[in-house]
Amino acid sequence: MLDLTRTTLAVAFTLAGGAYAVAQDLPRLTVYTYDSFASEWGPGPALKAGFEAQCTCTIDFLGTDDAIAVLRRVQLEGAATEADVVVGLDTAIAGEARATGLFAEHGLDLSGLVLPSEWTDAQFVPFDYGYFAYVYNTEALPEPPTSFEELIALPDDFKIVVQDPRSSTPGLGHLLWIEAAYGERAPEIWAGLAPHILTMTRGWSEAYNLFLSGEADMVLSYTTSPAYHAVAEDDDRFAYAEFSEGHLPQVEVAGILASSDQQDLARDFLAYLTSPEGQAEIPTTNWMYPVVDLGDALPEAFTAQAQPETILALDEDAVTANSRLWIEQALAAIR
Structure with missing residues (x-):
């Protein structure tokens, strides 16, 4: 019986070794x-x-x-x-x-x-x-701003959370969204947003968690973020604020x-x-x-709210040539 056990184990190890070798190849x-x-x-x-x-x-x-x-x-x-x-x-x-x-x-x-x-x-x-957009809770904010300038005009205690364009792709996208919408006026828009920015996080997760914990009224995210809440959490309270300037994909x-x-x-x-x-x-x-x-x-949640009516664009060469300058100008405007 002992010999049979040893034989069985030997065969098993040989087969396992062969399978490992095949996987390695x-x-x-x-x-x-x-x-x-x-x-x-x-x-x-x-x-x-x-x-x-x-x-x-x-x-x-x-x-x-x-x-x-x-x-x-x-x-x-x-x-x-x-x-x-x-x-x-x-x-x-x-x-x-x-x-x-x-x-x-x-x-x-x-x-x-x-x-x-x-x-x-x-x-x-x-x-x-997806499209960059501010996401909000429809119960907490029944009437969201419909443009950057409308957001800027709100009282200073209306807060948003955004991400750092130097370390976050949504943060960089936010910066390019404003650039696409306003061009040379972008620093002016950033200066207007400054009193409303609760904080600029390193990445998306930190920003979104601050929003979900009630620290801010809106968070820079995507037009698809509400679909996550609807599908994964069966929670349809969330939406994105469509801005009249348009949205950058x-x-x-x-x-x-x-x-x-x-x-x-x-x-x-x-x-x-x-x-x-x-x-x-x-x-x-x-x-x-x-x-x-x-x-x-x-899933229907992805079409529950239509995609933005106005779609913005930026030339790739202009982004590559100017993104560092635009980042510097934005950071200077909110300091």
């Missing part, structure tokens, strides 16, 4: 992204399972605080980076990412995607989008590193990310609009 795709994307409640795990089921490969998501931090990491590592793909950059920093020369062309046909404007970028693939993108030795696999992953199967994971994990028409599979 599979092509491996390393994806840099932000923490919430890779987290257990983000889209990363489901995308990993779905893609691995069809690729006979292994995919690893490595998270960093924010998309800006992801870009900084890739810039620091350069061509020596272990990343094959970066997921989670956005249109505010795509120009800076492009200028590094670290990204390859994706070679995909994206003509069928549904986005705020036609997509023609040869290097970056969009996978979701944030399109999140993914790109292939030119230094990757898994170019075909990386391209296959980006194709999966933008497929109906991959996109089905986005709305209720990343809480943004998908870039394909999901039909009835898109």
